Amino acid sequence: METELKHRTAANLGGTAAPATDAPPIAKVDTIAPEPKVPPTAGKLKHGLAMQIFRRVSLALYFILSCVAIVLTQLIGAPLYWYDRNLYYSYMALTKESFGILAVTVTHWWGSTVMRISGDESVAGQIRKTADGRVEFDFPERLVLIANHQIYTDWLYLWWAGYANRPQMHGHLYIILKESLKFIPVLGQGMLFYGFIFMSRKMAVDQPRLAYRLQKLRQEHTALDGSKYLDPMWLLLFPEGTNLSRNNRVKSAKWAEKSGVKDMEHALLPRSTGSLFCLRELKGSVEYLYDCTVAYEGVPYSEECYTLSGIYFEGRPPKSVNFYWRRFRIDDIPLDDADEFDEWLRQRWYEKDELLDGYLSTGKFPPTPTKVEGDAKTEDATGDGYVVTDVRTKSAGEFTRIYVVLGSVFLVWRILARVWGRFTG
Template identity: 30%
Template sequence: MSSLNEPPVLGAGQPIGTRLKGWFFAAAMLLSAFFGVLYIVTPLVVLLFVKPKLWRKMLDRLVGIWVIMPGALCNYIFGANIRIKGDFIKHDEASLIIMNHRTRLDWLFFWNALYKMDPWLCTSEKISLKGMLKYVPGAGWAMQAASYIFLDRSFDTDKTKLDNILNYYAETENKYQLLLFPEGTDKCPKATERSRVFAEKKGHVHYQYVLHPRVTGFVHIVQAMRRANNIDYIYDVTIGFGDAIVQSEVDIASHGVCPKEIFYQVVKYPINRIPQSDEALGQWLINLWRDKEEKLRRFYEMPRNVRQFPDTPDGMEYELDNNTDTAQKWLIGFWCFTTCFWMFMFFQSAIMFYWAIIACIFYAAVHKIYGGLEFLAIDRFNHSKQYEVVSQDPEVLNT
């Protein structure tokens, strides 16, 4: 059941033509990720052991080239019009992006929004997401290679992971924009009921359009990035839907349903204007989410044909130009062609087949030993740093 004034939630019961679109979309995403990891990413793993910094740069760009495709397919297959307005997100400055999490597809549509704003953001954005997703063959391995952050929703178990990866981001000296959903999960009926019970227990207002944010993880991430001097801005992003809501990946893949009107608003906050203490920082987030609830209430009370978020003082609405639109289409063609070629060779070539088997065993072993490819990358990067120290000062070796 959707919140007051929200558009309807779409799901099962679609005609076969609509479902075929979803099946093609899911196949394009999963197969391109699976074979791309086997035949592009895996051969590059050698760089982890000889040039870990080069590995990081190459994988950021390779994954960035891939993530452009799913967002573009939403446009061309489903007719989704993804609109983004507000303050410009800078790809060359470290930042934290926080967003309300209405559906499990918010990150997917956001790739398209970032591409409209600045294509380079697709190479520098990192995502915190559910830990179970790292086990998806192909796509999960690609996200590990991209050094995304997989969380288990328990701060006690997530704290060490967060510290290791946030420190890795800082020490690589690359500038990343980390996407975090402070609510911890999407606003499905079960999560909404849990949020209602929490609000009732704490004496808080029960929100209609957002969930109460989880303060502890947010505060820890901001303060860790501050200590590493690796955060310039916090960007508050609000997502809203015009015609329909599609709750999960299963709905878009199995039933072929996709919203046609998705709206994003971006508001920039320089880090030097954000409270310093843990308590004040947590209250800042709580106040921001209270204001976001009111913003979304006003958004959904508008008639659909004029529904939009307000402008920000220095913001604008972002659109594709001819070059970026053409590049999107070429990338769709590239991934579709190469995926078909890899599939053909997988079944026709013994070398390609056995390489795939070896690669699958490799990723299983890496997960068993290191906990995932992202932690192998951290381990090799740290070894490289130690070697550089010894090379510069041989006396360190004797101490």
């Protein structure tokens, strides 16, 4: 089946698949990080000092007030944990939706950019453009999502993909993070409530903790009619372990030389241990692994020009963010042998490297092919094979949902205080 998947991907790239035991058809890379083909540039500075200060202050106020509102909302619902666990997790999913809306609105208002989306035949028909110009994904409620890691905002754009899914999944996204992040004031507490998985990067410590969290994510529940069901879940993994930069490219090249494998030109070598453990633990509860290749227009080392400060404060967001999606059935992935899985994952990353090389040459990933149904071909709703849109909410006032619970509690408290005041004179 792996050979079939390689042929499928190679055909979509316009090439010929190599045998499963051969190295992928990419150019030989030296152990020194290659020079970028395109000079890094984030474009001209759009805002002067006064506007930058205004953007910083306004963004900080909105972000901090929203995060405080979300954490207070979580604390209000925390007692549900001892009353009804299912109700508690559903409530926390709603607060996670609030943070998803916060991420989308911050990106839309302070760092708006073009999103160009396509995929191979495995996702044909699952990516559509809506009448009002947004994108709508039709991905399943439970999946494992892997992606190359370019810059720190990758997870924001992927979280937006959960928001744009049908049904919406921005309340059911789970991320594996380094342990130090849970000690960030307010944000750390919020992420703990969300059930995010914190790792110390010491497998002896992390494995029991990870196993416990993953078992929670595959726990069955019983509906009122007696049927069994699983909670929705998108588990986001970055197998590279860190984001792309010149320094990390050098480290990747040294690791490739030490391991006796070819390095990448436009990505980092993936580490397979964590991904294999997650897939083994979740096997039987998740049918598909979705893979997203992420590229930022015009630059091979995006971290050097698309900084958080540049995107949100200076008005220099990416000219476009490009997604290319693929889907793999988990039962077809070799999970029983660690070496075979390591080879399988590396081959997928070599294919990513080819995709990124083609993207840097043409400015686009391959278009989504037409979907074949029976004897008739139906054009995908992407038209030319691409959905071009932007990161935004479905309605202008949706951000107010962040404050609904807190506002309602305050209103009830005010009413009760007034009633009490009348009775006590």
